[in-house]
Amino acid sequence: MLRSMYSGISGMKVNQTKLDVVGNNIANVGTTAFKGQRTRFQDVLSQNAGRAMAPSLNLGGVNPRQVGLGVQLAGIDTLVTQGMMQPTGRNLDLAVDGEGYFMVARGEKAFGGEITVVNNTIGNSNGRDIMFTRDGSFGTDHEGNLVTADGYRVLGYSVGGSIEGNGNLKYVDADSKTLQADNGLKTLKIPEKINDGGKDVRIISFSIDKTGLIKGVCEGGKITVLGQVAMSSFRNPAGLEKMGGNLYRNSSNSGEPVVKTGIGATNDNSKGYGDMLQGMLEMSNVDLAEQFTDMIVTTRAFQASGKMISSGDEILQDIINLKR
Numbered sequence: 001m002l003r004s005m006y007s008g009i010s011g012m013k014v015n016q017t018k019l020d021v022v023g024n025n026i027a028n029v030g031t032t033a034f035k036g037q038r039t040r041f042q043d044v045l046s047q048n049a050g051r052a053m054a055p056s057l058n059l060g061g062v063n064p065r066q067v068g069l070g071v072q073l074a075g076i077d078t079l080v081t082q083g084m085m086q087p088t089g090r091n092l093d094l095a096v097d098g099e100g101y102f103m104v105a106r107g108e109k110a111f112g113g114e115i116t117v118v119n120n121t122i123g124n125s126n127g128r129d130i131m132f133t134r135d136g137s138f139g140t141d142h143e144g145n146l147v148t149a150d151g152y153r154v155l156g157y158s159v160g161g162s163i164e165g166n167g168n169l170k171y172v173d174a175d176s177k178t179l180q181a182d183n184g185l186k187t188l189k190i191p192e193k194i195n196d197g198g199k200d201v202r203i204i205s206f207s208i209d210k211t212g213l214i215k216g217v218c219e220g221g222k223i224t225v226l227g228q229v230a231m232s233s234f235r236n237p238a239g240l241e242k243m244g245g246n247l248y249r250n251s252s253n254s255g256e257p258v259v260k261t262g263i264g265a266t267n268d269n270s271k272g273y274g275d276m277l278q279g280m281l282e283m284s285n286v287d288l289a290e291q292f293t294d295m296i297v298t299t300r301a302f303q304a305s306g307k308m309i310s311s312g313d314e315i316l317q318d319i320i321n322l323k324r
Contacts, residue, residue, distance in 0.1 A: 003047075003067060005312035010070030011305030014041055017073055018298045025286045026295075033095075033134035033246060034284035035078050036291075042074035080237045083285040085277065092146075094136030094208060095282045098274010100231035100260065101132040101248070103185065104152035109145070111167040115155065115185040117259050120269060122185075130155070132232060132257065134282055135246035143167075146188040150245050156188040156212065157181035157228040157262035163189065171196035174215045174223040181228055181262020188227045190214065196222075210275035213263060231273045232257035 018039040028034040050065035085095050096102070105115070107128035115130070116123035122130065131152065138146050138154055146154040159179055160172040163186050171194055172179070193200045196218070203216040203226075212229035234240065239254035250257055260273045 002312045002315060003069060005309050007068065007070035008305045008308035008312065010044065010072060011308070012302055014039075014071050014073050015298050015302040015305065017076075019295065019302070021076060022291055022295050022298060025291050026288065029284050029286045029288055029291075031246070031284050032137055033083060033282040034286065035080055035134075036284070036286040038077050038079060040074040040077065041071050044069040044072050078238045078240070078242070079285060081285050083283040085280045086283050087280050089279050091206065091208075091278060092138045092140070093279055093281050094138065094229070095277045095280040096134060096136065096231070096274050097277055098272075099233055099237065100273035101134060101233065101237075101257075102136060103130060103155040103230050103232055103257070103259075104133055104148055104247070105130045105155055105187075106152050109153065109167065109187045110155070110184075111163055111186055112165040112184075117183065117185060120259050120261065120267075121256050122259065131243060131247040131249055132240065133247050136276075137281055140190055144189045144191045146190060148245075150247075152247070153187045154229065155185040156214075156230045157184075158186050159213070159225045159228055159263060162225050162227055169194045169224075169226060171201065171218070171222070172225040174213075174225045178264070179225065180264030185230055185259075186227070188214065188229065190216070190226060194218070194224060194226075196224075208276060208278045210277070211263060211270065212276045228262050229276060230262070231260040231276075233260070233273055234258070 021037050021039045025036045046066035046068045048064060048066055052064040053062040055061040085097070105128045110128065114126045115128060133148065135148070138148060141147055148154065159181050161182060162169055162172045164170060167189065169189060169191050190206055191203060193202050194216070202219045204219055206214060206216040206226060208214050208229065212231065214226040214228065216224050216226045218224055234250065234257060235255040236253060239251050240248040241251045243249050261267060261269050
């Protein structure tokens, strides 16, 4: 059999994979905070038809004579560049202007600090399934818990004991100069009422500043802290594993998540995560012009690989006809 036919087959396979990736990118051009992917190829091991020879007394050197055996998939990379910001005006929409990721969890509600953070890494999640996302289109359930579209609870810090062990919130003066986040990640809530010195006070409205601090306006005009949205980052964010639903899971090559410290921390590391922008969402980073260009090139490469197989078939047919 001709080696060119098998090279053509390998070319069709990898270009089909690239078309799959391009198609997925185009399909998700409107997906919130979607990160596009690219496909890379590499050549297969070449077969030696002649070895290289060094120069001798009477002859000069000879280069190696090699025949390539086709192409193979080198990798599918996630492009973690930031997408454009889209204003929504919705107070539960958050966008990250930087490299941070929101932290969400599935499992029993954590109000007592059961999800521990040790040296800026997650110590013990107590069986909770923690994932990461750039999609900040959050909502609330009937208990006031801050959740994603799929019901994952958004994690954050209690500030000054604002979130009590039973999940209730108490008044914490937002104008205090000594605000400090408590240890451990907790489920964030935006309640209807908080406890102010034994008296229930209604929350009229709330806002989220660029540090993730959630401030509620109480009836009477006082401002309280309801918590702080947590973020994390990775040494290699391209190594995160996509889980669907705009969610990611850390892998062996992404590294463990480095959790952003809360307000008032002594070992503050919050400068490398970016700002949270309320009332905005991050758009997909897919460039349609680039994707359609890649689609044209990949389609032609697929057709050319198929033509190589057809040409090899014609050569084989001519060889068979020599006996007639």
